[in-house]
Amino acid sequence: MNDPIVITGMAVEAPGGIETPAQYWAALAESRDLIGPFPRDRGWPIERLLSLSEVDGWSAVRDAGGFLDTATEFDPMFFGISPREAVAMDPQQRVALKVAWCALENAGLNPGLLDGDEVGCYMGVSYTEYGPHAAEVNDYSGYRAAGVALGAVSGRISNCLGLGGPSIVVDTACASSLSALHLAAAAVRGGECEWALAGAVCVMGSAGPFFEFSKNNALSTDGQCKPYSEEATGTLWGEGAGVVVLERESRARELGHRIHGRILATRVNHNGGGAPIAVPSTEAQERLIRKTVAAAGISPEVVGMIEGHGTGTAVGDPLELAALQRVYGGGKARLGSVKSNLGHAQAASGMLGLIKVLLSGSHGRIAPTRFADTPTTKVDWDTSGLRLAAELDHWQPHDGIRYGAVSSFGVSGTNAHALLAIPADEEETHV
Template sequence: MDGHGTGPADRSIAVVGASCRLPGGISDLEGLWRALSGGHDLITEVPADRFEATRFVDPSMPRPGKSYTAAGGFLDDISGFDAAYFGIAPKEAAQMDPQQRLLLELAAEACDDAGIAPEALAGSDTAVFVGISDHSYGALQMLMTESVNAYTMSGAASSIAANRISHFLDLRGPSLAVDTACSSALVALVQACQTLLAGTGRAALVGGVNLLLSPYHYVGFSQASMLSPTGRCRSFSAGADGYVRAEGGGVVLLKRLPDALADGDRVHAVIVGSAANSDGRTPGLALPRAQTQEQLLREVYDRAGVHPDDLVYLEAHGTGTPVGDPIECEAVGRALGSRRTGGDLPIGSVKSNLGHLEPASGMAGLFKALLVLRHGTIPPTLHATPPNPHVDFPGLKLAPAVESREVTIGARSVVGVNSFGFGGANAHAILAAAPPAAALRAEAPAAAERPLVVSARSREALTEAIRRTADRLASAGPDEFYDLAYTACLRRGKHPYRAAVLAADATGAAERLAGLAGGGAPQDATVGEPGTDGAAASAAADPVTGPAGPGGPGGPGVA
């Protein structure tokens, strides 16, 4: 392993952009970290606008045609969509599966997070791999055949979930949907890493999405006794009684590490190994096999040159099912825990906070792993006590992280992420910390007044973008301003409505932007909007409150 805790640098994959929408109003990695580090339980009941719970749910007893639970992790808004931003007519947008809409937003936000202008990817061999498995929206449309139109089939097809991203960004690499049930997103990640390492693409957008739109899946999983009657994912616990459904999604932008370093990209984390396999024939289709899970782990860690002692944390699949948890722990313990010469291996599951995002669950696990590396802290796994008596945790040298725990992230430290599908498709990824910042860029030039540009696709969105940028700058450290200004001016995409300020530091830039947002016209600040000839025309700041397009800070409509 080299100094970045990876194998050969040319075999490592950099995560340069990330975006997410998760239960509890989480719209970025910082929000996810606040929820995880605070030990927040984000499970609620199905919203009234999804389906009539009283018709399909009976928690008093198991009954045919009924779900025994209405618990889940839900997004705040699944209907809002800035169709104009993506050049989609309202009539077509109405027929699009909301999962397609969400993925478009997340892809744009991941590029924005990476500081990569979408036009820089246009025409390139950038690949798109999307984990998705639910078809509820299309099925519900087909129940009302009078509303079926020319956009229905493309709006409902899983393949189009990936293809829309490629179409919008004009990407020419492989573009496909991956469905391996609950491991879909992490299997998509494995496919993307293999594509990049094969040299058939220079970048890849990888995502997973899941929305809970229909009552019928609740009924089906209840009839299979897979869902938790108590409404919580009790990973590694004696009270484990099934999983809780959840919705959300995430997208990451990947490059080979040497390419990311050469391009001057900010690197969230480095994927030093990934692999997938299948359980093959087991006593039942939905029953996992410890031996093949163990084999996958041994092979991916040996191939990456990572010793189990270098593993500071493993984000388990950890759904909280009576069968799945003991088998996963047995595999992890045999492959990794028992081979450690130091202390027990900390394990945990983000599903205890968010619920199980099913095909998108690998994204949530990936983001948690990335945050553990960033903060050097393992957040607590909820509902994990008392420990499952069917798992020999001491013998397997495993330690469920039931309390927040600091870990030392050294040059060789890694975090693992497990993801399994109920048809037997297994996937694993190994993450290492990003290279030191000094290796990514030369020392910033001496302090001087520098321009900072904010842009958007409407006047309303520009006003909101100015406010959000001012808030970000107000909290920026003294050494961040040069990078923020450089990225805003030279890397991020430029939209027609723009504002610019000149400032010597983040505080000054924040004050000037706040003045613009408040309707003033401070010195060294200006606002421009498209002229009739296509050129930007200077205009006084005219704040208009209203939506800034989808997403959180830096999302579509806010660049």
Template sequence: MSYAQVNSGAGRDTTSAEDVTAFLRTSVAALLDVTPESVDTGRPLRDLGLDSMRIVSLVAALSQHLDRPVPGWVVWQYPTITALAAHLAGTAPLPAAPAAPVRAEDGEPIAVVGLGCRLPGGVDTPEQLWQALTDGLDAVREVPADRWNVHEWLDPDPRAPGRMNTRWGGFLDDVSRFDAELFRISPAEARHMDPQQRMALEVAWAALEDARIVPGSLSGSRTGVFLGAMAQEYHLATGADPEAIGTHSAVGWDNSVIPARIAYTLGLQGPVMAVATACSSSLTATHLAVQSLRRGESDLALAGGVNVMLHPHTTVAMTKFGGMNPDGQCRAFDAGAAGYVRGEGAGVVVLRRLSDALAAGDRVYAVIRGTAVNNDGASNGLTAPNPQAQADVVRAAWQDAGVQPRDVSYVEAHGTGTLLGDPVEAEALGTVFAEGRTENLRLGSAKTNFGHLEPAAGVVGLLKTALALHHGELPASLHFDEPNPHIDFERNRLSVVAEHQPWPAAPRRYAGVSGFGFGGTNAHVALEEAPDRRRTLRPLTADGEQALQDSVTALTGGTTASGGAPASGGAPASGGAPASGGAPASGGAP
């Protein structure tokens, strides 16, 4: 049956969801030249393959079929056949009035309740990441053949035109893998999607599952997405052929769509933005997420970053910039520091106001107490670091946290292993943390494990530090053989964590994470270990004093707070009930 034949009938006086569904299904099938049975009524019309012109003609035909005007906007408000039919039949539930934003108390801590990652060395889960860190994994390897022919691009002379001086990088396995069907993305659209979009979507999904939140349950929620991204190389990697540009290319290539893709897939309606401040992008994104949660713009937030190396041009450019270590190591704070090695992957943290996380019984890996962002301003060149600005941003984050710098025991440093960057960072850290210390500030850098993930580097450090706080241990920073002679470790009260070690217990464990962009944007995140859930207050009600006392006794296992035992109840320190939004989901990233 042709599309014209489908729409040749007279108008209908009755409107039922079944009638509208049948009409739309048959009409869409005619437009797409498929059988009506193959039309998925739960997918948006656009995803089924209808462009704007065909959607407009479909609405016109629907108006004729129903013998009443159907405004064009309803297809965007109700994008699936099922939703549109229910609306036109009057059976769709009225949209609930949005809840008033919940503005947090000034400086309320933010809980890290979920982690997601995909990193070099086959690291796809938080558990695998912690194992890699404790094992001292060095995931750097030669450029794989599916990226570019390293021999054609390699020259040990960094001045050689159009050549790179390194064969190394932190590369992922099978970067093209993607379960498009799970996300209801057509094969044609998936082919035009930058792998950074695909990976960010998968890792965000996995992070929500790690937080015990069913991703699909968040539709319509005030959930924000803040993701760092930089280079766009997919069109170069696919040949830059103008004849290959298709309907989905504009969306597939645009970095601003990376977080938008997550929001669209899950129906999230909080703030959504891509952040590009170079190597500080993902920590700047985290800063914005924390602000959004505190302001009440978001009730839940995803923050992180993604980076994929698909074409040699960026590595060539960084060779000319003078940043690459030809030996393929980030030797943070070491005498052999000679540049960094590039890395790729993605990391996402799920964030919630601490009061909400405790009320929901969430597992809390760590708590963000404060954040800060600033810029170097006019330093000794656009890309030259400014030690005073770095010190200022670190100090501001701990002021936001309300914590004295002398109480901070660890900093996950920017730590690239560059000749200039490491001494500047060490001096800035000493300026903030040296005074009044009883023991040295410990330093480390996940770049020594996975390479420098550039816009995603900060969130990798955040993941590492959250896990270290969670386990009470400090993983080793690799490739540290001899202290950099240009750093006064003694005066600055600094030491590098060269071996895996227990994290000494203090009244509270505090740690910072730094990220400095080569355009001058600096970010620092102040972390605290998760609260002792055994001491979480739990409200109790009873119909009398004795009943209340009996409840307290039962809750505390026979001892009361007055007897010196822990105060009333609380959720366990780990695990706990599912977060709001659903029961624990099985499996990992798709």
């Protein structure tokens, strides 16, 4: 790879009041629990939610999830948006815009001076039922077309910042983050834009995911998400956003930009037919991971940290673990999932995991995954070098590089995988 795509800026918003990469790293390093009660300022039917177990065939819903504290707060005038239009905007647009601005500042760029630049914007996002229906007369009428359109998440960023490159939203369910990263890196590599923003956002406009998984009996019964753990009882929904700045390494070096990490390879595939669409496929994930490793031109044994999908479900975790062990089992990688801290942030989960890997590489420490002291017995750990990251541990570089992997898959049947190279000489510098 003569001129790899590198990450030169990042920003994150996560549950627990986290609004900076430094705050995010502190929470991860301390193995902090970022789960909190349902938000009481969104008009959700809380009493109905908490009584769903009284309905035959539905499981209990705990008063818990990974929610953004300031999802309802936004300064529209700062971005040149009228207050009335801001109310009609899906909060995912608002949060994505704020985080994109912060990512640019993190990269040392002035977001207010980009008007007309050929910059791409690729965002992973899924529909979350914000606001009333369009076929009604209400205060949102007249603004609904752009207010709830998925394409307006990236479009809003491009419009407010004056970015003239490709502006695309990707919805591959929970694989949306890494799918967006894949397309953004390809666009920069192919010359469609000189540089790009890649990210994802999830803010739940309704409590729909909790209803859905209560009916499916796949929701955590104890209000915690426990990836790869024998104690896992189901997934727990969360929210968050992350955005990274991508450019060619030659450009970054020329402009003196700090390199957080290189994107060695990204790949996306689908499970295909056979099983129901929502059931993960070990075989498809294994094929994908092997293709990504081959495209990166590295041995899987050099990968020291793997940020898995890890939803804490009885079906998904063992199938994913089998694929990871088949490819990475010959090494000594440490595996975890940020969902153990903040729940399953759906479309944004992969980007939150990717930023976790970048920060771990920068600090030379593998962030622990919570509940790792009781690994699932549904896979054979004894014949694999793969282990859960049970504590904050030193990340040994390989020839001056720390290699990390990020994996995601979605209910749509899409799988995504990314391999990163983080220069060890960037360790513990300010992010």
